[in-house]
Amino acid sequence: MKTLELKLKDGEEEVKVHLRLTCGGQRKLKEKYEEDTLTTLLGGFNEIDKTIDIFDTALNYKDNDNTIKSGEELYDLMVDNDYCGIEAFAKVVTDIAVASGIIKKEQANSVLKSVEDTYDSVFNDLENVIEKAENKDTPTKN
Known part of the structure; x- marks a missing residue:
């Protein structure tokens, strides 16, 4: 079966996980969120509940060989392996x-x-706002 394989470190041990949303998994997510699968996946970029449900479902397809069975455990292990920010999780999803x-x-x-x-635009705009605030003349600034 075609899957996404991630190789992660858990301490000194390498852990491999295989991820796949089978037809049954997609139907489960569709029923839970009452939206199409793609909308759920896109929401999983920045909504932790959806991210965890996507990981749970993708980990637990029929006849998988994953030792990790929890989306929460996978998420935390990914963070421990330097996955961070919306871009990293969007890539996995x-x-x-x-x-x-x-x-x-x-x-x-x-x-x-x-x-x-x-996100580049958001953070660039934020940096500009901060820079303007720092350079703004105030009554206490000479």
């Missing part, structure tokens, strides 16, 4: 979608580029 036949690799790349551009 889109890679799961590609491995599961939900979107094509080219579509995943477009989504990730959009996420990167959006």
Whole structure:
């Protein structure tokens, strides 16, 4: 079965996980969130509950060989392996979608580029606001 494989370190031990949203898994997410699978996946970029449910479902497909069974455990292990920020988790979620036949690799790349551009813009704007605030003349500043 086609899956996304992640190799993570748990202390000194290497842990491999295989992730896949089977048809049954996609239906489970659709029923829970009452929206199409792609909308749920996109929401999983920045909504922790959806991220954990996506990981739970992708870990626990039929006949998997994963030793990790919890989306929370996977998330925490990924953080321990330097996954951080929306871009890192968006990449994993889109890679799961590609491995599961939900979107094509080219579509995943477009989504990730959009996420990167959006967050670059947000943080650039934030830096500009901070810089302006620091340079603003105040009654106590000479």
